[in-house]
Amino acid sequence: MEAMSLPVLRPAVAVESSPDGVVTSLPEPGHDAVRRHRLALIARGRPARLAATVAVVLTLVGLNVADHVLGWDTMWLGPVGALALLAFARWQGLTWHQLGLARHTHARGIRWGLGVIAVVAFVYLVGILLPSTRTAFLDVRYHLPPAGALLTAFVMIPVGTILLEEVAFRSVLWGFLSRHARMWQVVVGSSVLFGLWHVLPAMASATGNAAIGSAVSGLGPFAKVAVVGGTVLFTALGGILAGELRRRSGSLFASVGMHWATNALGVLFGVLAWRLAA
Template sequence: MRLRKPTALGAVCGVLTAVNLLNNRFAPRAAVPTSVVASALLIAVARRAGTSWDDLGLSRTRAIGGLRHGAVAAGGVGLAYAAGAALPATRPLFADERAADSLPGILRQALVDVPLGTVLLEETAFRGVLPALLRDTNGHRGAELISAGLFGLWHILPSGDLPEANPALAGLTTAGAPPSRAKAAIGAIVTTTIGGGLFTLLRRRSGSLVAPMALHTAFNSLGYLMAWQVNSVRTDQRRSRHRWRAGPPASRTPRTAADQRRR
């Protein structure tokens, strides 16, 4: 049975609301399987509502072009991040406590948590399913604008720990005002809405979800890797300063036989 698009849109919004709460409040450790299952469910609902694979950005004929556009954009992110982490003025923006301390942990975040637990669902929902369902009643541009705004609202809950985890970045998103959870949420809405617009432009230009998925993965995964590097250097520097302040260990001169006889 075919779903009416308003019904499908309501179902999609319900699924996204539930997943946002699960991934950020009730079951964050299960974010990867939750997001994978939710992505498949959203696609199934959209297909039942009559959207085509091309409408969703999932046409196989456009995937190679999407990969090409995404690779170029991701390369630009990598260069920008490398320069930002190298410059003293911008390096604090990468000192994020949400990055894992160990190499296996950071690789899991970059290669599993980000692409499967974050990017897959967000790009499927906000650059694929929602625009396809909203297009009939709001036009192409209207559907894209609404989806970008919803993408910004989606980030209210994930932004809650930003002031503690990365004060420098939180201050940037709040335009220099002292960071707080409320201000961080507002900053997250604004910045991710703009980011959603950027992903949408790449989706429109390439005709494929592969392109914004590649760019989104680069933003988040490379951000984690840069944070791990910056945090590691800072930790080594703190240890070096601590050893320098403590001074060299007290030397112990071996006792001679005469010393031992005196005792």
């Protein structure tokens, strides 16, 4: 008797249309339940995706208020907030590639990140060696002993600041916005929100940094407005640069490197600037 050939059953491949009208296939998850969940999310359409994006933005507002108004400790708020955002993004069907965390992009992202760290370190070194720009590094928040500066640069800033901000703006929010907009719009949109994220911390900058305080001292009651506006603009522009690094490398690690360099190296070089100014 001739053996009957059985048909080969192939798993369905989910497809998703971008705003450009280009159809892309989603990577096939290994678990059937996860696959069915993602297909159901795709079937819900654009309104559901928009609602999920709005939910992420509102969550970021809540985290910002918890940090800068309620005074919650960022050393636990940052990791918990980052994990919650990533869990929500995965539940909503975003892949690791869309989140900038695909394994095959790690090495490229780290190379980009290390290159940016080297460039920022050189710029900061020149900045503190020139007396005309050294005052920009004299921030009283970072007038620290060497041990305190190392703890701040390698633990407090990465865990309490960079982890949440990078996951929030260049990973989760980036992934959700990419479902609605072209790439340049994703970069600009995430960067504008990143700038607005810094409104509350900017309100203390006029008294904490000597260079900023002297620059706005003649503005009277408008000094704080100028500081906040300048901070939002500066951080939004920094967000565009970080977003471009994220776009070019395809990895979150590239923008993480830039973020650490600008913040943590600022603390380390600030210690040196205070010693030179003494």
